Amino acid sequence: MSTLFSKIIDREIPANIVYEDDLCLAFRDVNPQAPMHILIIPKKPVAMLVDATVDDQALLGHLLLKAGDIAKQEGYGDAFRLVVNNGAKAGQTVFHLHVHILGGRGFSWPPG
Numbered sequence: 001m002s003t004l005f006s007k008i009i010d011r012e013i014p015a016n017i018v019y020e021d022d023l024c025l026a027f028r029d030v031n032p033q034a035p036m037h038i039l040i041i042p043k044k045p046v047a048m049l050v051d052a053t054v055d056d057q058a059l060l061g062h063l064l065l066k067a068g069d070i071a072k073q074e075g076y077g078d079a080f081r082l083v084v085n086n087g088a089k090a091g092q093t094v095f096h097l098h099v100h101i102l103g104g105r106g107f108s109w110p111p112g
């Protein structure tokens with residue numbers, strides 16, 4: 001099923017893209033929850049983290065490494081938070097795997 005994020009990958013809807021390579025795309029969240037709020041997504045349409053398989057191991061590692069690079073490039077390499085909401089009850093609203101990259105404010109623990 002085509003999601004909003006597939007449409008962003010295909011340039012059917014616009015996004016503020018900050019990074020792209022063969023495997024992933026990163027763009028600013030339209031409703032930012034922090035001064036830096038970027039989403040990094042695989043181009044492969046994995047709906048949610050639990051749908052990833054051992055075949056996706058390198059892809060998942062790639063997303064994390066690039067998330068760190070992007071946080072650094074944005075000037076928040078010293079303190080940022082990554083969030084993956086898996087499933088509607090966990091707050092997932094777009095069913096195309098994405099990692100939130102948040103920075104630029106304090107973060108409490110435990111998360112809400």
Ligand code: AMP
Pocket residue numbers: 004015027028029030031032039084085091092093094095
């Ligand atoms: P989640 O709740 O984890 O599924 O996160 C989905 C995120 O996508 C939310 O933070 C939304 O603000 C964000 N979002 C929804 N539509 C767009 C869009 N067109 N461009 C950028 N971010 C979006």
